[in-house]
Amino acid sequence: MGDNSVFAVVGPGAVGGLFAWLLQRAGHEVVAVGRPATVDAIRRDGIEVRSQLFGNGVQRVRAETGIPEGASVILTTKAYGLDDVLPGIVSARPAEVISFLNGVEHMVPLRSALPDVPVAGASVAVSALRASTTVIDHRSPFVRIEAPEAASGFAAVLALTDAGPSVRVGGSEAEVLWAKFRLLASLALLTSYWRQPAGAALSEDPELTEAVVSEVVACSTADGVPASELDLVRALRSVPGGMRTSLQEDLAADAPSELDALGGALLRIGERHGIPTPALGRILTALGSNA
Known part of the structure; x- marks a missing residue:
């Protein structure tokens, strides 16, 4: 794939827009692929990022509603947006696809639709919010990407490494996805259930928090990625107490929202492996899930 890759960032929201901005700034050929209104706004205004880590500025990023044929696809939509963009990805015959979707269930449909294309699931830890369609506030002092060993040669992984984020490559895809999924699902479901920021939500009912942690870890372990309840509790305690999650905001x-991709997925995984998930079921019922 080499130096001639065109990188199509599909879903130029907060994370995708930041990726496109960073890649453009680093001199890579980037196309932001989005809905017509988003494309019009990026064509008119460029993408503006405000970041203590990377500085402030505007990058004039090419924007299209379709993916250029043969592009290297960086998929950054919300999990529920996959069905909408998948046909366009398939028709573009991409050189590769690296997905940053939350959850663990999206890789099967991605691979099924793209049997002859290198596909990898990765994760990113970052706090970034869209102040408007084309303005992104990068709030965390880091952008940490985790990619599986199988994606070590992907042009997109090499380009993102060059563009500024901290990129760690290693482990299996399942390990990479579950590492984020365990933390994100626990935090998002509890903050949404209690309608409180992280600190208050985790301490509101210690027994419920403990039960959620236990069920999430059991699902991860049964799905082939052994995990420790103590490690997950430590990770949850390291989250800033005032943090709110995008799930609770949505x-x-x-x-x-990604309620089904996070909570619904855990219920399905638990059912598949015979893992009881009463605490997760209670939360999903309260939040109105149809999962």
Whole structure:
């Protein structure tokens, strides 16, 4: 794939927009692929990032509603957006696809639709919010990407490493995805259930928090990625107490959310492996899930 790769960032929201901005700034050929209104705004205004880590500035990023044929695809939509963009990815016959979707269930449909294309699931730890369609506030003092060993030669992984984020490559895809999924699902479901920031949500009902941790770890272990309840508790305690999750914000706004990709997925995994998930079921029922 080499130096001539075109990188198509599909879903130029907070994370995707930041990736596109960083890649453009580093001199790579980037296309932001989004809905017509988003494309029009990026064509008009460029992408502006405000970041203590990378500085402030505007990058003029090419924007299209379709993926250029043969591009290296960096998939950064919300999990529920996969069905909408998958046909366009398939028709573009991409050189490779690296997905940053949350959860663990999206890789099967991705691979099934792209049997002859190198596909990898990765994760990113970052706090970034869209102040407007084209303005991104990068709030965390880091952008940490985790990619599986199988993606070590992907052009997108090499380009993102060059562009500024901290990139660690290693382990299996399942290990990479579950490492983020365990923390994100536990935190997002509890903050949404209690309608409180992280600190208050985790301490509101210690027995419920403990039960959620236990069920998430049991699902991870049964799915082939052994995990420790103590490690997950430590990770949850390291989260800033005032942090709110995008799931709770989306649910509060009655907007499309990743509730099914996070909570629903855990219920399905538990059922598949015979793992009881009463605490997770209680939370999903309260949040109105149809999972």
